Amino acid sequence: DGEPYSDVLNKFSKRTPAIQQVNISFSKYLSFKDMKLSLGLNVFNIFDTRNIYSVYPETGDPYTRSEYFTKEIKLPADGGTISKSYYDRPWRFSSPREINFFIQIDYK
Numbered sequence: 001d002g003e004p005y006s007d008v009l010n011k012f013s014k015r016t017p018a019i020q021q022v023n024i025s026f027s028k029y030l031s032f033k034d035m036k037l038s039l040g041l042n043v044f045n046i047f048d049t050r051n052i053y054s055v056y057p058e059t060g061d062p063y064t065r066s067e068y069f070t071k072e073i074k075l076p077a078d079g080g081t082i083s084k085s086y087y088d089r090p091w092r093f094s095s096p097r098e099i100n101f102f103i104q105i106d107y108k
Contacts, residue, residue: 019051021094038104044097051094062092 027040058066 016052016055019053019094020049021051022046022049034108036106036108038102038106040102040104042098042100042102044100045095046097048097049094050096052092053094054092062089 021044023042023044024046025040025042027038030037030039052062055062056065
């Protein structure tokens with residue numbers, strides 16, 4: 001009837017925590033005869049924060065699947081075989097700290 005209700009089928013259909021990431025960039029500009037040189041450093045995710053991008057809808061957790069996947073699909077603990085990438089799922093989390101150095105040359 002349009003009244004608010006709790007989703008019974010997808011009980012973990014809420015939002016994930018806010019994403020927090022701090023990035024920084026430094027540049028030094030040098031001029032020569034007919035060119036401009038830039039030297040720099042970019043650091044992404046300075047504090048190496050592990051943000052959750054995605055969770056399993058049946059558990060609300062980025063690590064744990066439901067019992068369905070351990071009983072019906074037969075994970076290795078139950079005699080089945082599945083690749084290690086099934087467990088890792090790195091795309092469920094933000095990238096770790098990344099440091100990039102750069103040199104840029106602009107001709108006048």
